Amino acid sequence: MQRTEHLCLMARYNQWMNAKLYxxxxxxxxxxxxLDRQAFFRSILGTLNHLLAGDTIWLKRFAQHPARFAALAPLQQVALPRDLKSLLFPNLNRLWQQxxxxxxxxxxxxQSLSEADLDSSLHYANTxxxxxxxxxxxxxxxxxxxxxxxxxQASTLLTQAGVDVGDTDLLLLIPSEI
Known part of the structure; x- marks a missing residue:
């Protein structure tokens, strides 16, 4: 499996797992x-907000790559999160839309990445x-x-709240070679 294929697999896994969690x-x-569950980001909502904030910060950094990926252009309209702990969306439905x-x-x-893109360095500033x-x-x-x-972490918090997320293994998305 090429590196770009692996990254596409991880993107599909991300989308699949987020749908299951939400x-x-x-x-x-x-x-x-x-409810404050004494987790690092306090609650289920706090943990899901952290994921969105972290993803947004990294994607905005990736948009500065010399390849200037067209797929990331819509991020110009998205504000950079102030930090990794703030509630960007205090409502689960609006968070799910985003x-x-x-x-x-x-x-x-x-899907827009090339193998050559992956070999470069990225200059960025941390938070x-x-x-x-x-x-x-x-x-x-x-x-x-x-x-x-x-x-x-979110899956554990949901389990503690009595909700079964179901299977979460990446293996379920890896194509069989038999």
Missing amino acids: HAAMTLPEAQIV RQWLDQLILDFS KGVAAERNFHALLVHFFNHQTHHRG
Whole structure:
């Protein structure tokens, strides 16, 4: 599997898993969604907002890549989150609308990547304003890994609230070679 194919697989996994999480969360009353569960981002809503904020920050950085990916152009209309803990959307339904839009953008972006794009470095500033430079492919791997990590936290919070998210393994999306 080429690196670009792997990144497209991760984008599909991101979209699939987010749909599973949000549909599970929508079965709960709002009081359960916003309940402080002593998690790092406090609540189910806080954790899902963090995922959206982190994805938005990284995608806006990726938009600065020398290839100037057309798929990321719509991000120009999206404000840069102030930080990684703020509630961008205090309502699950509005958060879900933005999540669906962003997940489609991630999928379109991943499908626009070439192997040559992945070999360059990306210059960016972190959330504290410190300049950094990293291999672009490694940053994309981090981007998808970060999503998986925090979706695992959200899945745990939903399980603690009595909601079964169902199967979450990437294996379910990997094509069989038999």
